[in-house]
Amino acid sequence: xxxxxxxxxxxxxxFAVLAYVVLDGxxxxxxxxxxFVQGEANRDEMMNSxxxxxxxxxxxxxxxxxxxxxxxxxxxxIIMPALYAPITAMLLGLVLRGVAFEFRWKTRxxxxxxxxxxxxxxxxxxxxxxxALGALVQGIPVAGRAYAGGWWDWLTxxxxxxxxxxxxxxxLLGSTWLIFKTEGQVQNEAFxxxxxxxxxxxxxxxxxSLWTPFLSDVFMKRWxxxxxxxxxxxxxxxxxxxxxILINGLTLRHERSPFLAALTLFVLCFAxxxxxxxxxxxxxxxxxxxxxAPDASLEFLLTGAAVLIPAxxxxxxxxxxxxxxxxxxxxxxx
Amino acid sequence: xxxxxxxxxxxLQFAFTVSFHIIFPAISIGLASYLAVLEGLWLFTGGAxxxxxxxxxxxxxxxxxxxxxxxxxxxxxxxxxxxxxFSDKAGPVIGPLMxxxxxxxxxxEAGFLGVMLFGLKRVGPKLHFVATLMVALGTFMxxxxxxxxxxxxxxxxGYGINEAGQFVPLDWWAVIFNPSFxxxxxxxxxxxxxxxxxxxGGTAALHLLRDATQPASRIMFSMAMxxxxxxxxxQIVAGDMHGLNTLEHQPAKIAxxxxxxxxxxxxxxxxxxxxxxxxxxxxxxxxIPELGSLILTHDTNGTVRGLKEWxxxxxxxxxxxxxxxxxMVGLGIAMSLTGLWSLMLRLRRRLFAAPLLLKATILMSPSxxxxxxxxxxxxxxxxxxxxxxGLLTTASSASSIGAAAVAASLMAFVVVYFxxxxxxxxxxxxxxxxxxxxxxxxxxxxxxxRAGGLMPAPILAGAARPPxxxxx
Numbered sequence: 001x002x003x004x005x006x007x008x009x010x011x012x013x014x015f016a017v018l019a020y021v022v023l024d025g026x027x028x029x030x031x032x033x034x035x036f037v038q039g040e041a042n043r044d045e046m047m048n049s050x051x052x053x054x055x056x057x058x059x060x061x062x063x064x065x066x067x068x069x070x071x072x073x074x075x076x077x078i079i080m081p082a083l084y085a086p087i088t089a090m091l092l093g094l095v096l097r098g099v100a101f102e103f104r105w106k107t108r109x110x111x112x113x114x115x116x117x118x119x120x121x122x123x124x125x126x127x128x129x130x131x132a133l134g135a136l137v138q139g140i141p142v143a144g145r146a147y148a149g150g151w152w153d154w155l156t157x158x159x160x161x162x163x164x165x166x167x168x169x170x171x172l173l174g175s176t177w178l179i180f181k182t183e184g185q186v187q188n189e190a191f192x193x194x195x196x197x198x199x200x201x202x203x204x205x206x207x208x209s210l211w212t213p214f215l216s217d218v219f220m221k222r223w224x225x226x227x228x229x230x231x232x233x234x235x236x237x238x239x240x241x242x243x244x245i246l247i248n249g250l251t252l253r254h255e256r257s258p259f260l261a262a263l264t265l266f267v268l269c270f271a272x273x274x275x276x277x278x279x280x281x282x283x284x285x286x287x288x289x290x291x292x293a294p295d296a297s298l299e300f301l302l303t304g305a306a307v308l309i310p311a312x313x314x315x316x317x318x319x320x321x322x323x324x325x326x327x328x329x330x331x332x333x334x
Numbered sequence: 335x336x337x338x339x340x341x342x343x344x345x346l347q348f349a350f351t352v353s354f355h356i357i358f359p360a361i362s363i364g365l366a367s368y369l370a371v372l373e374g375l376w377l378f379t380g381g382a383x384x385x386x387x388x389x390x391x392x393x394x395x396x397x398x399x400x401x402x403x404x405x406x407x408x409x410x411x412x413x414x415x416x417x418x419x420f421s422d423k424a425g426p427v428i429g430p431l432m433x434x435x436x437x438x439x440x441x442x443e444a445g446f447l448g449v450m451l452f453g454l455k456r457v458g459p460k461l462h463f464v465a466t467l468m469v470a471l472g473t474f475m476x477x478x479x480x481x482x483x484x485x486x487x488x489x490x491x492g493y494g495i496n497e498a499g500q501f502v503p504l505d506w507w508a509v510i511f512n513p514s515f516x517x518x519x520x521x522x523x524x525x526x527x528x529x530x531x532x533x534x535g536g537t538a539a540l541h542l543l544r545d546a547t548q549p550a551s552r553i554m555f556s557m558a559m560x561x562x563x564x565x566x567x568x569q570i571v572a573g574d575m576h577g578l579n580t581l582e583h584q585p586a587k588i589a590x591x592x593x594x595x596x597x598x599x600x601x602x603x604x605x606x607x608x609x610x611x612x613x614x615x616x617x618x619x620x621x622i623p624e625l626g627s628l629i630l631t632h633d634t635n636g637t638v639r640g641l642k643e644w645x646x647x648x649x650x651x652x653x654x655x656x657x658x659x660x661x662m663v664g665l666g667i668a669m670s671l672t673g674l675w676s677l678m679l680r681l682r683r684r685l686f687a688a689p690l691l692l693k694a695t696i697l698m699s700p701s702x703x704x705x706x707x708x709x710x711x712x713x714x715x716x717x718x719x720x721x722x723x724g725l726l727t728t729a730s731s732a733s734s735i736g737a738a739a740v741a742a743s744l745m746a747f748v749v750v751y752f753x754x755x756x757x758x759x760x761x762x763x764x765x766x767x768x769x770x771x772x773x774x775x776x777x778x779x780x781x782x783x784r785a786g787g788l789m790p791a792p793i794l795a796g797a798a799r800p801p802x803x804x805x806x
Contacts, residue, residue, distance in 0.1 A: 055403070062436050065411055070433040073425020073500070080414025080421070081733040087415050088743045091408045092750050098404040099754050102397065106761045117754075145422055145498070151739045293426035294502045301430040308437040 005299060006292035009071035010281070012305065013064055018270050020060035021129075022173070022263055027054040029174020031097055031122020032167060033193055034115065042186050043115060049181040049327040051101060056316055058094065063309075070301050074145060075281040075291035082140045082147040083132045086154055090128035097121030123167060130166025134159030137276070138215050142285040158211060165204035169266065172197035176246075176259035181327050194250055194258055202243050205269060209236070212276060218284050219276045232275055239268050343740040344416045344732050347747060349714075351408055353707050354751050358402030360706045363477055363523065364530025365395045366470040369450070371557075373466050377459055383550050390550070390770040391534070394762055396451055401758045408747075410436070416740070420721050420731035427493055427501045427509055428483045435479035442472025474523070481522055485515035488713070488723050489583045501722065513583055517576040518713075524569040525709065528669060529702025531561035536699020537766045539692040546686050550770040555695075556685065562673030570666055574629075580713075581630055584723060585639050587716035590652040591659040592626055593619070594640040601626040601638035606660075609652035614642060616656070650718045658711040665705040672698055 027050035037043060069076045080087060100118035104111055135154035142148055175197055178190035213220040223232055242264040249257035279287045292298065337343070369391055376384035410432070413421050421429075449457060449465035457465070492508025493501045503509055535558030541551040581588045589595075593604045593616040603625035607616040627636040641649045672694060679685045717723055721731040 058407075059440055062407060062410055062440075065414075066429075066433050066436045069410075069413060069421060069425055070429030073422050073429055076414045076425065077418035077422035077733075080411065081416075081418045081735055084415050084733075084735055084739055084743070087411055088746065091411055092746055094407060095404045095750060095754055098407075099401065099758060102400050103757055103761065106397075106764075110757070146418065146734065151736050293429065293500075294496065296503045296506075297426040297430050300503065300506055301433045304434055304437055308440075312437075312440065 005295050005302065006071070006288050008302065009067065009292070009298055010288045012309070013067045013071065014270075014274060016060050016064035016067055018267065020057070020064055021270065022266050023057035023060060024054070025126075025170045025266065026050070026173040026177040026259075027057055028097070028122045028126045029170035029172065030178065031118050031174070032126060032171045033174050033178070033190075034122070035119040036193070037186065037189055039185075040111075042189075045182055045186050045327060046178060047101070047104070047118070049178060052323045053319060054101065055098075056319060058098070059312075061094075071293055071298055072281055072288070072291040073293055075286055077145070078140060078142055078147050078282050078286060079136065082149060083135055083154055084151060086128040086132040086135065090125045090132070093121040093124030093126075093128060095121070097125065126167045126170045127163045130163035131155075131159045133166065133273075134162030137162070137212060137273070137283065139284060140282055142282060158208075158215070161204065161211070162208055165201070165208055168197055168200040168204055169269075172201045173259075173262050173266065176262045180255055180259045183326055191250065191253065198243075198246055198250065201265070205239065205265070209272070216284055218280075222276055235268055235272050235275065239265065242268060337737040337741050340735055340737040340740050341729055341732050343737055343744055344735070345728070347416060347740060347744040348412060349711075350744065351405065351412060351747055351751070353710070354755055355402065355405040355409055356706060356710060357703055358398050358405060359473070359476065360526045360529045360703065361398045361533065362395060362402055363473040363526035364528075364533075365391060365398065366466075366473040367527065368530055368534065368557075369395060370463075370466045370470045373459075373463050377463055383553060386550050386770050387554060392451060394765050397758060397762050397765070399447070401755060405751075405755070415743075416733055416735065417721070417731050418733040420726065423500050423726060423731075424487070424722055425500070427503050428486060430503075431479050431483045431486070431510065435476055435483075438479065439472055439476040442468050442475060446472065477522060477526070478519065481519045482510050482512070482515055485518045486510075486512045487721060488518075488717055489514040490722050490725060501725075514576075514579050517572070517579045520572050521569070521576045521709075524565055524572055525702065525706050527561060527565055528569060529706055531558045531565065532669065532695070532699050532702045534558045535562065536696045539695040539699075540767070541769045542686055543689065543692050543696075544769070548769065552686050554770075555692075556680075558695075559673065559676035559680065559685065562669055563677045564673070566666065566670040566673045570670060573663075573666065578630070580716075584717060586641065586644050586648065587650060587655070587713070588630065589639055589641045589643070590650045590655040590716055591712060592630075592638070593652055593656045594626070594638055595642050595652075596640040597637065597643055598640070599627065599637045600624045600635045601630075603629060604656075607656070609656045611649070611652060616652075648719060650716045655712055655716045658708045658715065662705045662708040662712060665701045665708070668698065669701060669705075 030046050030050050034043060034046060037046060065076075068079075096117040098121075100114040100121060104114035104118065107114070131154060134156070138156060138158050140147060140149060141153070172194065175190045175193035179187055179194060182190065213223050222228065242261045246258055246261035246265070248254075249261060277283055279289075281288055281291045338346075369388055372384050372388040372391070375381065376388060446465040446468040449462065450469050454462045486509055489512050490501070491512040492503065492505040492510075494504045496502050534554055538551045538555035538558060541548055542555055545551075577588065577591075590609070592601075593607050593609045594601060595609075595614045595616065600623070602619075602621035602623045604616060605620045605622065607619035607621075609616045624634040627638055628634050630636065630638055641652060672691075675691060675694075676685060679688050679691055685691075719727050719729065721728050
């Protein structure tokens with residue numbers, strides 16, 4: 001068999017990252033909106049809508065990071081130090097919101113503390129992920145086999161903008177998820193949040209998309225050179241279509257289509273990123289093949305992944321199936 | 335204030351985060367097996383008290399497991415942020431092993447955890463028992479892969495080096511089952527069991543002091559003391575084997591553990607002392623002549639190498655390693671003595687009526703945790719100055735990150751960890767402080783107790799109504 005193993009692994013990791021972004025995106029989004037909703041029962045209801053699935057969602061982050069380490073150690077070794085501060089902030093944020101799920105139910109006196117940890121942790125993690133994305137897109141200086149920049153290089157107007165964009169986008173996913181999974185007061189508030197976050201997200205997607213090609217000639221040629229433009233043009237057109245379905249769904253108070261449209265927006269943005277990046281893992285510095293571990297490593301782990309990743313996907317699908325329907329504040333599904 | 339150099343700070347940060355992390359896996363490996371034993375006893379004897387105990391410990395397991403998951407996430411990224419040169423060079427060999435750890439642990443633990451925590455009524459006792467066994471197997475597989483990674487770093491085998499200077503796998507079997515792996519794995523698993531035995535024993539002793547007639551606490555205490563009686567001596571044997579293996583592959587570590595600076599025949603065993611790395615001698619030494627040679631070479635006149643055999647830059651810090659090793663061994667001996675003491679009282683049928691033993695066991699309840707951390711400090715500080723032993727130094731493994739950045743992240747980790755895991759420990763202690771209730775069934779309704787696990791959990795509790803399709 002003559003598989004291009006590095007390309008297979010790049011695809012698997014891209015899939016893991018996309019799965020992470022859309023799945024953890026909506027539960028982080030619920031966390032971002034948490035402090036804007038008053039009332040203990042309402043907050044219980046919000047949290048309960050993601051309790052059964054959040055841990056599985058977060059595992060894609062471990063699979064993505066672990067996969068990058070195993071398959072592309074060079075890229076892992078360059079990207080992680082370059083994003084030192086945002087990665088550290090993201091991890092601490094995830095720790096806080098992760099334990100909040102459990103500790104919040106263990107105490108009465110301290111509940112407000114874990115409410116705070118849940119909201120702050122989620123928002124921090126989302127903002128840090130957005131900054132990390134922006135820092136990766138704007139380019140990382142590389143010398144030899146290591147990161148060659150400074151410790152504040154990640155902080156630019158562009159990365160702050162992508163940070164805000166990801167917070168807005170996750171909040172959009174979170175609010176449409178709540179529309180889908182809740183009823184009554186929480187759902188009403190979710191509709192209001194969704195309207196705001198839709199316009200914020202679309203506006204930010206627009207600005208970031210226009211800005212990105214000016215960051216590098218490679219991106220510029222990828223998107224605007226003839227005849228390539230024919231192949232990449234469907235992405236922005238589909239974004240416009242998804243945006244229309246989203247706004248239309250919110251106006252007509254549909255319960256499902258806004259969430260699906262928001263997911264589609266994320267998938268399209270991710271596709272846009274892949275189009276910009278390919279064939280680089282570290283844009284315009286290190287390609288997929290340069291960063292890849294030897295085939296012996298890729299093959300060894302792929303054997304296990306070929307069995308276990310489908311199994312994990314089946315679990316995940318089953319888990320979502322079991323928890324279909326609306327959630328209520330008592331933690332049960334009805 | 336002047337900051338320490340970035341390498342020291344990065345090492346401190348790794349030591350801090352990994353020390354916090356190891357506590358939770360050590361408890362969950364042991365508790366997962368204990369839960370499997372309890373459920374097995376319930377199934378085969380029908381004694382309801384075993385089910386009560388199962389339900390009691392499963393709640394504590396859930397909290398410990400959850401904290402293990404979140405602190406483990408931090409570890410998996412720290413290789414890249416702080417040890418990027420190491421990640422680049424060793425990634426092709428250890429990356430896939432860690433990948434297997436993530437996938438197999440995830441598959442077994444997370445997949446079956448929900449069933450184990452919530453699913454007894456839904457899936458029936460037999461299938462539920464299978465789930466419990468799978469969770470135990472998952473914790474074992476986690477330990478297997480992670481200890482394999484660590485052992486490969488201590489005793490690398492089965493590798494080649496490519497033109498980019500990376501370690502590349504040549505023989506996976508030799509990589510995974512590298513020379514120190516079987517000893518380290520056995521030593522770690524027994525440590526996890528002993529840690530759990532003393533946590534369980536201490537909890538039981540607390541409740542027995544309040545009410546010596548309580549059947550559940552008597553069973554817990556008896557089981558824990560059997561573990562101490564049988565496993566603590568086994569652990570001393572396993573530790574000795576591990577030590578001899580270390581002598582073969584990492585003699586400098588042994589020299590540091592023993593506080594030996596001079597190479598000599600008929601070396602003494604140092605019971606006490608203060609190794610001074612500058613003066614190259616161990617001060618205030620209290621020693622037993624020739625016993626060191628006897629233990630290490632099984633010959634009273636055997637030659638034992640001292641630290642002076644190695645250049646200064648290649649010596650591990652004996653002051654730290656000498657003492658961390660003694661803390662571990664001292665606690666191991668104390669555990670064995672507790673086991674013996676309990677055996678004597680048991681034979682005289684006074685196991686539950688000896689307040690002194692009960693109080694001593696409460697005092698000993700964190701002993702396993704402390705010994706685990708001391709043991710890891712010994713093996714990790716003892717293999718310095720290398721990350722991949724003899725091949726890649728710690729200094730050339732680190733990311734080139736400024737001291738200010740590492741100091742800031744270290745402080746952030748310290749603050750958040752003490753807050754978060756302090757609270758978690760408090761909640762666990764509170765659970766332990768309440769006695770095991772008879773036939774306290776499942777988790778309270780409405781409390782989605784889970785920081786780990788993927789399987790649909792509360793619904794498996796048979797939560798009355800089946801779900802219906804998406805809302806109106």
